Amino acid sequence: MSDPIWVEVCDAEDIEEEDVVRFDYGDRTFAVYRTDKGDYYATDGYCTHEKFHLSNGLVMGSVIECPKHNGRFDIPTGAAKRAPVCVDLTTYPVKLDADKVYIRIPS
């Protein structure tokens, strides 16, 4: 595997406060968040319970709730917070540069 690379996701404004967007790269999918405090984070795009897009879920503060069966994760750490999810999400570093959001993913 080669070094991780920074990939541009979208404009910073494209994600509303307390919201999440889906970002597909190659055959992978990610969820990119903006929390109520205005911080940006990224995790794997699918819930760890079943294969469901977290980008269709609700962000509540710094928690993402999967809309399928309402499992919850802590966005900054990816930690599973509420049943039925019990496996943590992988998280990815995020940076803002010239009002654009980038995430670092293993290529």
Add this chain to the structure above:
Amino acid sequence: MNAQGMVIVGAGEAGARAALTLRSLGWTGAITLVGDESRPPYERPPLSKRHLVAEEELPPSVIADDRTLRDSGIERIGGEAAVRIDRENHLVELAGGRKLPYERLLLATGARPRQLSAEGTGAGELLYLRRFEDAERLRGRLRPRARAVIIGGGFIGLETAASAAARGCAVTLLEAAPRLLTRGVPQAIAERVERLHRQAGVEVRLGAAVAAIDRAGDALAIRLADGTELAADVALAGIGAVPETALAASCGLELDNGVKADARLATSDPDIYAAGDCCSFPHPLYGGRRIRLEAWRNAKDQGAHAAAAMLGSDEPYAVLPWFWSDQYDQTLLVAGLAEPSDTVVLRDLGEAGRLYFHLGADGRLSAVSGMGPSEAIAKPFRQAELLAEKRAAPPAEQLADPRIKLKTWLSE
């Protein structure tokens, strides 16, 4: 107080959640989870969905494997039923003779499929769906072009019909009532579900009561009340479930459409609690009306709630009832308790599906239901559900207007 430990009978959704929650809430004594199924607790909802559609056997979706249970200090006794409760001496007796002393006991015994009563030599060949083994037996019979007859137009029957159609079976669905989904779902959704199945090639017969089932070679001959005869290579009945109350009844606990629990989920014996499909309880959000639910989230949440109650919490269980069903690429959702007298307001979300708001006589939301493509309907439904949870009272004409965001009333 820690000497005797907590005993849970029934290692399904509610039982497993209760065991894990007792530990996470700080109970340090023994916890024993007794189940008559031998495998570790698993989720039932996938049994009528991905397990049936799969070409190969899929492993069950385990809620807590033996390592997780061991790490939490929970002893699981599998493949053995609890057969007696000695309330006076606080003992649960297992089929093998072992007696477990309890400080507090939880009954999480679930429900079993209602048996169809029909005449004929083939009635015993009918399949039912509740356990992993049932799903595997059924999956093996859903071969391409097999004639599958599903009796019952409720959720289990409909999901099984969808899965059988996906496997290439020739599916006939029989419902005795004049419509599908007679419980808790508006007529408009029932009609859309019916159309969905017809489009997938399922023959839906309403008002079709089964009179007799006979063996006919390797197949079954199913005779309807109107004299029609159908040939089936595989037949399943999904006509509801009966709460599993034998153990509760044998020790004299009060029953009322299941094990009778109070708002905290205590039974008529203050040291015995009940949770999940096996119990009825008064719901504070609906004026204390006594209900029994057969729904996954309720089992999960009541398991956790009962654990807290066993440790002394006085909180009533007040979670909004919630149910989902997946059929083809569509998901159907219901939250709250709809009344036939409710005013139903449609919000058409176009490609994302439809929401139906149920407004009670007081103008407040009593329930919401919805149907749409699985990925698209989930988020709007969740917002609608949060409104129903608040018993919000938005004006009907605004609810009907998809340009007005549901968030508007959430923050009020």
